[in-house]
Amino acid sequence: MAVDAAREEKALREVTSRLVEDYGEAHPAERVEAVVGAVRKRFEGHSVREFVPILVERIARRELDPKRGKNTAGQVELAKASDGAAASPEGPAETTSVFAAVAGRFVPVRLVENKRALGAVAAGVAVVLAAGTVLAVRHSDSPSVTSAATALTTVRGVVGSEKAAFFDDPRVAEVLAKHGLKVEVEPAGSRQIATSVDLGRFDFAFPSSSAAAERIQRQRGVSGKYVPFSSPMAIATFKPIADLLGQSGIVQTGATTTFDIEKYLQLAEKGVQWNQLDGNSTYPVSKNVLVSTTDPRTSNSAAMYLAVTAYVANDNTIVRGTKAEDYAVSRVSRLFTRQGFTESSSDGPFKDYLANGMGTVPMAWIYEAQYVDAAAHDQLKPDMVLMYPTPTVMSQHTVVPLTDKGDQIGKLLTTDPDLQRLAADHGFRPTDVTLFTKVTTAHQIPVDANLINQITPPDYDTLEHLLDGIAKSYN
The missing domain is CATH 3.40.190.10 (Periplasmic binding protein-like II)
Structure with missing residues (x-):
């Protein structure tokens, strides 16, 4: 439990830093910190902790920028969890975006925010975990109920171990899920990837140098490659x-x-x-x-x-x-x-x-x-x-696509602005070096930019x- 609490504290500190960075021009840092603290208190006493940092960030963003809080046709909630919550004396349940862990990854679902509903969410998440799918169900402002299952396409890769934290980041999983993808990776030494790993089990290889990538390309007869970031x-x-x-x-x-x-x-x-x-x-x-x-x-x-x-x-x-x-x-x-x-x-x-x-x-x-x-x-x-x-x-961290799905990952890592920003958050230098500079400046990390x-x-x-x-x- 102590490890989980420390992980939650660390995640909430990161949430606060991101919000201060994103809303610094509109709100002083003290205001942002106060909003995060107030939102966090809503979830005190709940045993389901995995989603708290994500919920806190989403709700805080809506309060700091009200335009983000307007419901759209795509906003949904877990049906069974929300059925009980909608009749709660605490009033209609608002919804916000959150991601449930499915096979070790986070996929989009909608969860209710009021306290009584959060308890019901645990049961709903269990259904999601068992099904391995994303559920799209009733709007919070509509009595009608619809359901659909949208399966994520699994893409498997073998990556240099220094990139494991990047792929384990729930924010990365969120962006990939928006493209209908769930990425599962195995870390290995880059020369191991090029010399001894059975690449037939993977859709892409992601070693940490152009030399290792070249060896893989020669062995597999692959001409294409992507270099989404460097270090x-x-x-x-x-x-x-x-x-x-x-x-x-x-x-x-x-x-x-x-x-x-x-x-x-x-x-x-x-x-x-x-x-x-x-x-x-x-x-x-x-x-x-x-x-x-x-x-x-x-x-x-x-x-x-x-x-x-x-x-x-x-x-x-x-x-x-x-x-x-x-x-x-x-x-x-x-x-x-x-x-x-x-x-x-x-x-x-x-x-x-x-x-x-x-x-x-x-x-x-x-x-x-x-x-x-x-x-x-x-x-x-x-x-x-x-x-x-x-x-x-x-x-040069280089993606070598081994299948069409792997090629899609290479393209997304190189061109998707959110994935490029998240690469910078993990210390890499993306194609837009200003993203890297923004991170090192915000955290006062002395680096040689040139x-x-x-x-x-x-x-x-x-x-x-x-x-x-x-x-x-x-x-």
Whole structure:
């Protein structure tokens, strides 16, 4: 119950932030917060909590913008729940939009708002859960009753683990449901998606780089692809670590914090440990000074780390040809083999970073989107810092459609304005970068919007050869 309460509190904070952002020009923040608080009180004491944040947002929006509250022909409520509520002495039940969880997803239904009706809603939702459909029934202002079942088309995808939270967002499910779709995803490392996952079970693959996508396209004979959003690679660390490496000239602080890959590579090649750094009283441990990554054999984020470090190791030149590949691998392989156990996908090390502090993960190679998403949802501790490696590389999150349904998802993710906005809410940089800037500005997250110092990743075959070389180094 404590976990559910915390989840509800977090969801309501997000609701308040969205409403302040959307109605800031018409209402002061205090007014918005007061409306949310008043609406929330209507649901005190009810045991059915799953829908409360969504109900609160919908009702608050109607009160902040009365034009949104006018009933339309499409406004409906659960028939059996509303039958009992309509005769309630509390008066006619108004309706508002809410989404019921069906097979782990949220689909549109209409629920009544008064307190006596909410109890009846639980039974109605159970019917929806059993049926797996969306019910369209009686208007609140009409005695006539009609019913229809509108089935959602299920689309299955395998996605990079850093995008799982995006697809788990009820707001994303809501937008997709408006298009008649319910998306079910399985997370996996992007290189796993490209090399070992049985793609025959899915309608689309959504790895985190163009290289992994290209491999899938070659294997499946697919020509089409979509790039709905991107995210540069970054390093998550802590202020004491950034200050310590600043003394070595590796880290530079300013409007954003940068991490010099060339100076870092020189230090790592010597096998320098943390307790050997001059003036180190904050992290005096006998471990190599290394950035923690995922396993390059399974994960795209580690492959992007390899692309950046190989570029720097090759005298800041794109790696081309066997000689350059062998030379680069000889210089950077220790960055991986000295780490010990590594996770298969990017979700693991970032969760360790958030939960366990610098004792376990002093520096984690991540997608910028992971840090921005955590910052926007109040998951960061005060001493956590985002560093941009110089140079860095942009990871192009690429949808490879495997069926017509998968193609529809690729198009929607790329063109639907609501899905693009929600991608920005989860820290990704959509095609309209102003959406990303709006999120980072609202939450005061220091990011480098321009990222001038980027490399072009090596071509597909070269990256594969580099990864093969690293894999051999483990043996």
